[in-house]
Amino acid sequence: MQIAIVGGGIGDLTAALTLLQRGHEVSVYEQTETLGEIGAGLQLSANGSCILINLGLSDRLNPVICEAACKEVRVWSTGATRKLFDLGADPRNRFGAPYWFFQRGDLHRVLREAVIAERTDAIHMGKQAVRMGQTDNGIEVQFEQGDHAEAEILIGADGVHSVIRGELFGSPKAHFMGLIACRGLIDMEHLPEEMRRPVGLNWVGPCGHVVTYPLGNGSILNFVGIVEDKEWRDESWSTKGAYSDLAARLPDWHDHIHTMIKNITQPFKWALVGRDPLPRWSGGRATLLGDACHPSLPFLAQGANMALEDAVVLARCLDLLEADAVSALELYQDLRLARTNKVVLGSLINAHRFHNPILADAATAEDYLEHEWEPEKVKLRYDWLFEYDATTIPLVVSAA
Ligand SMILES: Cc1cc2nc3c(=O)[nH]c(=O)nc-3n(C[C@H](O)[C@H](O)[C@H](O)COP(=O)(O)OP(=O)(O)OC[C@H]3O[C@@H](n4cnc5c(N)ncnc54)[C@H](O)[C@@H]3O)c2cc1C
Numbered sequence: 001m002q003i004a005i006v007g008g009g010i011g012d013l014t015a016a017l018t019l020l021q022r023g024h025e026v027s028v029y030e031q032t033e034t035l036g037e038i039g040a041g042l043q044l045s046a047n048g049s050c051i052l053i054n055l056g057l058s059d060r061l062n063p064v065i066c067e068a069a070c071k072e073v074r075v076w077s078t079g080a081t082r083k084l085f086d087l088g089a090d091p092r093n094r095f096g097a098p099y100w101f102f103q104r105g106d107l108h109r110v111l112r113e114a115v116i117a118e119r120t121d122a123i124h125m126g127k128q129a130v131r132m133g134q135t136d137n138g139i140e141v142q143f144e145q146g147d148h149a150e151a152e153i154l155i156g157a158d159g160v161h162s163v164i165r166g167e168l169f170g171s172p173k174a175h176f177m178g179l180i181a182c183r184g185l186i187d188m189e190h191l192p193e194e195m196r197r198p199v200g201l202n203w204v205g206p207c208g209h210v211v212t213y214p215l216g217n218g219s220i221l222n223f224v225g226i227v228e229d230k231e232w233r234d235e236s237w238s239t240k241g242a243y244s245d246l247a248a249r250l251p252d253w254h255d256h257i258h259t260m261i262k263n264i265t266q267p268f269k270w271a272l273v274g275r276d277p278l279p280r281w282s283g284g285r286a287t288l289l290g291d292a293c294h295p296s297l298p299f300l301a302q303g304a305n306m307a308l309e310d311a312v313v314l315a316r317c318l319d320l321l322e323a324d325a326v327s328a329l330e331l332y333q334d335l336r337l338a339r340t341n342k343v344v345l346g347s348l349i350n351a352h353r354f355h356n357p358i359l360a361d362a363a364t365a366e367d368y369l370e371h372e373w374e375p376e377k378v379k380l381r382y383d384w385l386f387e388y389d390a391t392t393i394p395l396v397v398s399a400a
Contacts, residue, residue: 001318001325004029004141004151006129006164010042010104011290011307012157013111017055018315020118027149028115029141031128031158040183040268041215041222042104043200046095046386048305051312053097054391057110064106066215067098068198073373075365076205079254082373084202085382095386101200101213101222124149129158132167132286139285153325154286155314157307160273162292168283174273177297179351180229181272182246184264186221188214191263195256202354203257204369208250209354210257223260225250226272226299228355241267272297277341282329289314294340299350302343302385310336312390320395334397339388346381 001024005012008030019026044052052061071084091099115122128144132154141164142148156164160174188196200213208227215222227249246269247261261267275295281288290307314332321328353372359365 001025001153001322002151003027003153003155004139004149005155005157006141007157007159007290007292008032008112008123008125009157009159009290009307010108010111010304011311012155013108013115014051014055014308015155015157015289015311015314016115016122017111017118018311019318020115020122021055022315022319024318026115026119026122027151028123029127029129029143029149030123030125031144033126040104040185040224041213042102042107042304043213043301044100044102044107044308045301045305045382046091046097046099047388047390048308049100050095050097050389051308051391054312055114057114060110060114061100061102061107064102064110064216065098066101066213066218068101068200068214071200071202071213073369074201074203074254075362075369076203076208076210076250076253076257076359078362078365079256080362080366080369082369084200084373085378087200091386094383096389101215103215103220129156129163132164134285152285153318153329155289156286156292157289158292160275160291160295162288164286165278165288165292168286168288169278169280172275174275174295177272177274177351178228178230179226179272179297180269181298182225182227182241182249182267182269184223184241184267185215186223186260186263187265188219188221191221191259195259203254204354204356204359205250205253206357206360207355210250210253210260212260221260223264224298225257225261226354229271239269241269243267245269274344277344279337280333281337282326282333284326285329287314287329287332294344296340296344297347297351299347299354300343300385302347305385306340306343309388309390310340313393313395316391316395331395331397335393335395338398343385 005028070086087099131142139154203210210225281293289310317328317332
């Protein structure tokens, strides 16, 4: 089948690779002139890593993966700590695949090289989709540059501001979530010994939280601080931030937080936007994938994982119903809607869990930590995410 994919992000390239491996003729159209990713970290849990392993990427990924011993939750002021869950061997034993931390650029590069190895001219740069149209037999996408492409199927994987979503279902503006992310990378050598632990940390506070985890061979620490801000709305992932601004947004936080801020190589900041979940994603010969159809706050660390899952389920639906592409795209949407909506909602609930006024007082904060991150509750919040294997789930829509 001739398949056009609009967007060259992590989810989009995973879709391209899995479809190419199944013998389809895939073309990727990316608006930017240079393909790449920002210098930031990304976590992939077992439900995402199993997909990359299944695509045969383990050898290419091994040099750029980082695995940590566990994840912990810490109180913003006192540093009181509670284990969130074990990493290392535990996810392999319980869910059949590892929990990985990456530099986004490394994962993007590995996917890009694998796509090009399947089809040298699969990726077309500098192609900004502006419109699409379809007939019973085919679909056409038009580019800002004046040319167009034709295919049998179109996948709109063009992120939270998706043009293809707008063409299919209209495009109310994405809404600002009142939160900004301040991120940066830290050279682990610049931190005191006690802070160089191979763990992922989630510091929770009354009106903000900070996530850190190791990258590379453990020599880099990824820092993301999420703070509430009703005014600032710049969504660019490459707007530079200032150390003093970041420090002032987290006043009175634990010394470790301020030591990390001082050692960030270059702080960046961007506003988090969201959209209401869609009731459907597929229309005739076109469908959506990843943030284009279910953008979520990053508080379950599942956005990219969901895009990877979408890619594989979509490819399997096309295998199953190869003679009827329109039904295949409907089946894909029906199989994915409930799960991705649950992620959008769960991420929003985590915003309230991580930013809670009860954390202001050190005494109530520790009780809150014990109560909210009690092991059975953690299992309920995460196991359903991690145990899903998109490569094997039955392609049957459940009635529930
Ligand atoms: C602070 C933060 C931390 C995160 N951490 C995690 C994490 O740890 N784990 C996780 O799973 N997820 C995480 N996410 C979410 C994850 O980054 C996204 O869900 C994921 O990148 C979505 O991938 P995508 O391929 O759907 O979209 P994108 O990565 O947004 O890619 C879309 C691509 O489409 C291109 N494009 C856009 N419009 C057009 C057009 N009109 N024509 C052609 N091309 C176009 C863009 O240039 C881009 O290359 C995080 C997000 C944030 C904000």
